[in-house]
Amino acid sequence: MWSRRRDRAEDGVRADAEQAASALTLHLQDGGGLLPVQVNGLALAAGEVAFADVSCSAARLYGTDVDYPTSTGYFEHHPTFGRRWVTNRRLDARRRQEAEDAALPQWRDHTAARVVLTSAGVRLLPQGAREWMPFDHALLTGVTAEPSAVVLAYSTCAPVLLSGPAVPWLGVAIEHLRHGPA
Numbered sequence: 001m002w003s004r005r006r007d008r009a010e011d012g013v014r015a016d017a018e019q020a021a022s023a024l025t026l027h028l029q030d031g032g033g034l035l036p037v038q039v040n041g042l043a044l045a046a047g048e049v050a051f052a053d054v055s056c057s058a059a060r061l062y063g064t065d066v067d068y069p070t071s072t073g074y075f076e077h078h079p080t081f082g083r084r085w086v087t088n089r090r091l092d093a094r095r096r097q098e099a100e101d102a103a104l105p106q107w108r109d110h111t112a113a114r115v116v117l118t119s120a121g122v123r124l125l126p127q128g129a130r131e132w133m134p135f136d137h138a139l140l141t142g143v144t145a146e147p148s149a150v151v152l153a154y155s156t157c158a159p160v161l162l163s164g165p166a167v168p169w170l171g172v173a174i175e176h177l178r179h180g181p182a
Contacts, residue, residue: 018147021168028176039116042123042132051173052117054166058124061151062158063105069095107161115162117173122152124160135160137178145171 028034034051044050072095073087109126116123121136135154142153149163150171162170 017165017168021172024169024172034173042116049119050116054115056115056162056164058113059107059110059161060158061105061107064103066099066103068099140178143175
């Protein structure tokens with residue numbers, strides 16, 4: 001029962017977000033612009049204007065070095081050879097494969113974050129962090145918008161995944177700032 005209520009609430013939020021993104025698209029196509037907002041806790045550069053200050057979930061896409069586990073096995077007490085170490089090759093192979101799979105590129109560092117969209121870029125403050133992470137529009141190479149997420153690809157760092165109710169609106173606004181008025 002509770003899950004159906006939560007699902008209905010999420011569907012309502014998703015519909016509102018899509019409606020806000022559609023309204024922004026029409027507004028921008030009609031020659032309108034993004035309205036500045038006041039942002040507390042972020043020092044903007046000279047001439048930089050903030051257009052959104054929202055909470056989202058954020059993640060980064062990257063791989064890591066493979067951390068191979070130590071060899072496994074057991075001591076055997078053989079009547080002829082005495083006590084000796086016997087390796088478990090099957091378990092070792094499975095653990096090596098799991099380590100290699102864990103090191104492949106995937107979405108990592110999932111966290112809630114404060115996201116500020118400015119005229120210069122996206123500013124991200126992960127939960128518990130003290131420093132803002134700047135992602136400038138000049139380094140943006142691609143924007144992939146999905147109904148519940150937007151992926152921002154940059155030329156100098158790992159892609160950033162943003163998800164949450166404000167994401168459809170952010171995707172439209174970022175594309176507008178990236179390409180300018182249509």
